[in-house]
Amino acid sequence: xxxxxxxxxxxxxxxxxxxxxxxxxxxxxxxxxxxxxxxxxxxxxxxxxxxxxxxxxxxxxxxxxxxxxxxxxxxxxxxxxxxxxxxxxxxxxxxxxxxxxxxxxxxxxxxxxxx
Numbered sequence: 001x002x003x004x005x006x007x008x009x010x011x012x013x014x015x016x017x018x019x020x021x022x023x024x025x026x027x028x029x030x031x032x033x034x035x036x037x038x039x040x041x042x043x044x045x046x047x048x049x050x051x052x053x054x055x056x057x058x059x060x061x062x063x064x065x066x067x068x069x070x071x072x073x074x075x076x077x078x079x080x081x082x083x084x085x086x087x088x089x090x091x092x093x094x095x096x097x098x099x100x101x102x103x104x105x106x107x108x109x110x111x112x113x114x115x
Contacts, residue, residue, distance in 0.1 A: 009108060017102060024096035031089030035082050042078030046071045 004012065049071045053064035 013111070020096050024093055027089060027093040027096055031086060031093060034089065035085050038085055039078060039082040042081065043075060046074035046078060050075075 050064070050068060053060045053068065053071075056063075
């Protein structure tokens with residue numbers, strides 16, 4: 001940053017700041033969208049199977065006793081996947097938050113450092 005004039009530095013810093021804020025916003029949007037999609041898909045699939053078997057004939061009810069725990073395990077796995085997806089996207093949004101310090105737009109010393 002020492003080779004840039006003050007005006008050039010401010011221009012570059014403002015562009016980087018805007019870009020990182022937009023990336024943070026996108027990461028948070030993806031966190032919500034991906035989590036909703038994952039939970040809905042897996043919960044509907046496994047929950048529908050349990051409900052379908054429970055409401056069917058005698059064969060379906062006997063199949064529920066045999067395979068029902070697998071579908072319940074699928075529901076639990078869906079919830080665990082949703083939680084892990086939320087943690088993953090939250091960490092990404094936090095990463096962008098570290099890089100989006102508004103003070104960096106006018107102070108060279110506040111430029112984010114790689115860790």
